[in-house]
Amino acid sequence: MNIKDVAQKAGVSKTTVSRVLNNEKYVSDEKRERVRQAVEELGYAPNWVARSLVTNKTNLIGVIVPEVDLSFYYSIISEMEKIAFEKGYKLFVCNTLHRPEKEIEYLSLLKEMRVDGLILMHEELSKQSINIIQDWGINSIFLCGEILGSDIPSVLIDNYAAAKAMTEYLIELGHEDILFIAGSESEHATLNKRLAGFMDGIKHSNKPITYKVAYGDYSMDSGYQAMKDVLEHNNKPTAVFAISDDVAVGAMNCLMDYGLQVPKDVSVAGFDASKISTVCRPKLTTIEQPIGLLAKTGMDKLIDHIDKTTHEKKIYVPYQLLIRESCKPLKGGEHVT
Structure with a gap:
């Protein structure tokens, strides 16, 4: 079985089937529904893909991060994974290593996977990547940062x-x-x-x-x-x-x-x-x-956006100055606690 069989069953072109499978625009609701029914009836593609075409959800969330091995990113992604799993979602983490070409490749893959949303932890995304995300229309949120001039919501500290x-x-x-x-x-x-x-x-x-x-x-x-x-x-x-x-x-x-x-x-x-x-x-x-609070707030707000229940553009969470052992007062300075 292949895409041609789905096209014949739905009475549409192979191009239309491809656009529906990749969640692209320029397909009428009526044709999109015919393709979904054909996919379900024929059992075309893995079960989770077929199910996602019917429900219009994959319960997958993409994460774009520049360096996953940095301590802060590693910690917050670990927290997000726990929260996402509890809410019935899975994370797909994309480590771009600051390379624009990897951003583009990962975004193409995430689009093919029909992820429900994106968490962006990379403020140096290329203009091309930002344009792809905005043209795609995918639910997205910046976590721990923002891009000035972008209308993508942010969760961060001051x-x-x-x-x-x-x-x-x-x-x-x-x-x-x-x-x-x-x-x-x-x-x-x-x-x-x-x-x-x-x-x-x-x-x-x-x-x-x-x-x-x-x-x-x-x-x-x-x-x-x-x-x-x-x-x-x-x-x-x-x-x-x-x-x-x-x-x-x-x-x-x-x-x-x-x-x-x-x-x-x-x-x-x-x-x-x-x-x-x-x-x-x-x-x-x-x-x-606050890693736990940032992870929870970011996941909650993205899922709210997916469910169309909120539209906040910027959410600040509180920071704290933690005084430990690596700083000392000099003569004439105060020992602040």
């Missing part, structure tokens, strides 16, 4: 306020020479808002703060290299604020290799409160993105 709070905390501890290790030197919203929060935290302190911004990506290797570059130019700061916990741990490892102790010689703070922030030593002072 990255600007969180970064500003951490910067103010370091200044309250008496630090006046601070290194900010950012992600890639790009235009995505999370980086820009965290960087703006850092800059405004310094500006509004009304203190003579010396600062430097170093760029890389979100990995431990990037944090290590950024820290190494600064130290080799004899610019040792008193505090480091990293854009992610992985980057912060990379910086801590570099400081150790250069014979410097955290926090005795240099204080280090991160962002995310991923698992690595508690297993490193000293434990990392960081901004908590």
Whole structure:
């Protein structure tokens, strides 16, 4: 049995059957229903596909992520999988490795699989990918980020306020020479808002703060290299604020290799409160993105969109500044608790 048999049974062309199977537009409701009935009666395709054509649901959700092995992404995807399973959904995780061509291939595959929705954890999606998603009309949500100018809903924390709070905390501890290790030197919203929060935290302190911004990506290797570059130019700061916990741990490892102790010689703070922030030593002072709450809120809102019961465009969840062992007050600074 093949697509020709389905076309003959439904009284339509093979092209029409293909469009229905791929959930594409430009097919009338009447022809779409005839194809679905033919697929069901002939038993064409695996049972779950045939069933999805009848019910118009696959209970599959695609996840687009740039680097699944980073601590934060790994943790939140694990939480989402548990929640999705409890709600009768399965996740299909697509690890793009920051490669636009992989984004396109995965989106084509997810479309063929007729997934019910997409969770996007990648703010550097290409314009082509965003256009594909919007033309597809699939229910989508950005989780832990956003793309400015896009009408895709977002679930995230207030990255600007969180970064500003951490910067103010370091200044309250008496630090006046601070290194900010950012992600890639790009235009995505999370980086820009965290960087703006850092800059405004310094500006509004009304203190003579010396600062430097170093760029890389979100990995431990990037944090290590950024820290190494600064130290080799004899610019040792008193505090480091990293854009992610992985980057912060990379910086801590570099400081150790250069014979410097955290926090005795240099204080280090991160962002995310991923698992690595508690297993490193000293434990990392960081901004908590509440992984469980983000995963639950993201899944709930996407399923609400699938069920057409909500249309919120942006949902903020609360962050928390977690004070641990990797930062210390300098002389004249306050020991904030």
